[in-house]
Amino acid sequence: MARAPSPAAVLLSVHAVVFDTDGVITDSAPAHAAAWKPAFDACLASHRGQRPFDEADDYRRYVDGRSRKDGAAAFLASRGLGLPEGSPDDPPGTGTVWAVAARKDEVFTRNLRTHPIAVWPGTVRLLHVLHDARVPFAAASASRHATELLAGAGLLDLFTAVVDGNEARRLELPGKPDPALFTEAARRLGVPAGDTAVVEDALAGVEAGRRGGFGLVIGVDRTDSPESANDLRRHGADLVVTDPGDLLITGED
Numbered sequence: 372m373a374r375a376p377s378p379a380a381v382l383l384s385v386h387a388v389v390f391d392t393d394g395v396i397t398d399s400a401p402a403h404a405a406a407w408k409p410a411f412d413a414c415l416a417s418h419r420g421q422r423p424f425d426e427a428d429d430y431r432r433y434v435d436g437r438s439r440k441d442g443a444a445a446f447l448a449s450r451g452l453g454l455p456e457g458s459p460d461d462p463p464g465t466g467t468v469w470a471v472a473a474r475k476d477e478v479f480t481r482n483l484r485t486h487p488i489a490v491w492p493g494t495v496r497l498l499h500v501l502h503d504a505r506v507p508f509a510a511a512s513a514s515r516h517a518t519e520l521l522a523g524a525g526l527l528d529l530f531t532a533v534v535d536g537n538e539a540r541r542l543e544l545p546g547k548p549d550p551a552l553f554t555e556a557a558r559r560l561g562v563p564a565g566d567t568a569v570v571e572d573a574l575a576g577v578e579a580g581r582r583g584g585f586g587l588v589i590g591v592d593r594t595d596s597p598e599s600a601n602d603l604r605r606h607g608a609d610l611v612v613t614d615p616g617d618l619l620i621t622g623e624d
Contacts, residue, residue, distance in 0.1 A: 375503040378618040381610055385586050387562035388501060389553050390494075391436065392512040392535075393408025394572040395591050395615060397520050398489045406479035407442075413466045413474070414452060421450060436573025438513040438536060438546035439472035447471070459540075479516070490524045493616020498529050500619060507531040509556040513539060513546055532559035545576040557585075570615055574606045581607025591615060 394400040404426040411424035424430075424446070425521075433449050434442035439460075447454055447468065457467025463474035501508050508531060510521060516534030521527040534556045538544075544551040550564075553576075557567045568587035569580035580588035590608030592599045600611045612618060 378610065378612060378620050381587065382568060382618045385566055385568040386506070387557065387560045387567045388506065388508040389511050389560070389567060389569050389585075390498075390508060390577050390615075391569075391571040391573065392510050392517045392520065394435070394593065395570055396490060396494050396498075396510065396526070397524065398491055399433065399514075399516075399520060400430070400572070401426070402482060402486065402488060403475075403479060403514075404434070406475050406482060406507070407434055407446075409478055410443075410463075410474040411446060412470060414447065414454070415450065417465070418450075418452065418558045422525075422554050431574070435545045436571070436575035437511065438539065438581075439476060440468060441513075441546040443472040444468045476515075483516070487523070488520050490526065491614060491616075493614035495526065497615045497618055498526065502529045507560045507562065509533065509560050510535070511556040512536065513551045513552065516542070532556055532565055534559065547573070548578035548582060550579040550585075553579055553583050553585065557583075574602060577603050577606040577608045589615070589618070 390396055393403060394402060408424050408426055415421040415423060429446060433446040455467050457469035459469055461467050461469040461473055464470035476496060502616050510517060510530050511534045513536050517535035518533050531585045534552055541550055553569055554564060557564050564584050565586045567585055568589060569585045570589045571577050571580060572591040577588055577590050588607050588609050590611040592603055592605030592613055593614045603611050
């Protein structure tokens with residue numbers, strides 16, 4: 372039987388890489404989920420019979436990888452709560468989708484002051500290897516905090532390009548699972564999507580990579596569970612790893 376190509380060999384089949392940030396580079400997904408909980412639970416509390424927001428399952432299925440507004444809308448719709456969309460200028464609250472999103476951002480921003488976000492060591496190793504090999508790579512994230520977090524981790528200068536939530540809003544890019552965020556990152560790298568890999572842990576992000584025609588879509592499953600890995604594959608992952616650092620494995624004896 373022919374031996375399956377190693378992760379390292381698969382990664383060498385492309386000429387550029389686009390990384391998601393939350394959960395792939397920075398260990399910020401739990402912080403985002405924790406900030407969403409009070410924002411959502413305040414809405415759910417006024418509706419009898421609604422169970423609280425689940426920071427693991429609900430976050431992964433409806434919020435992870437999406438813009439704040441899209442994530443808020445998707446979760447609220449999953450519970451049958453038809454809040455009006457409102458405006459991006461709405462203050463934090465429970466009356467509109469944008470107000471709920473603003474409440475989440477208020478909590479997340481406040482928590483950043485006292486709980487710094489860590490980075491994943493395996494991903495950092497991969498970034499340095501790619502940088503030394505002069506492989507261009509970008510960060511693409513729906514979060515408007517992405518650039519700030521990369522700078523705080525001392526990683527920002529490694530990236531050829533960064534497309535964060537602020538840029539997405541400025542350019543009016545639709546959120547994941549639409550591929551626009553990744554496509555813009557590939558455009559800034561100057562490499563066609565078909566020759567570019569996407570590294571993503573969110574189901575919406577993996578689907579975006581597949582929809583965008585990217586040459587390689589790598590799913591990151593930090594839980595290392597068959598169910599989660601299968602979900603990533605169903606949404607379009609060509610390869611699933613528990614950590615991007617696994618992509619440095621050569622498969623040699």
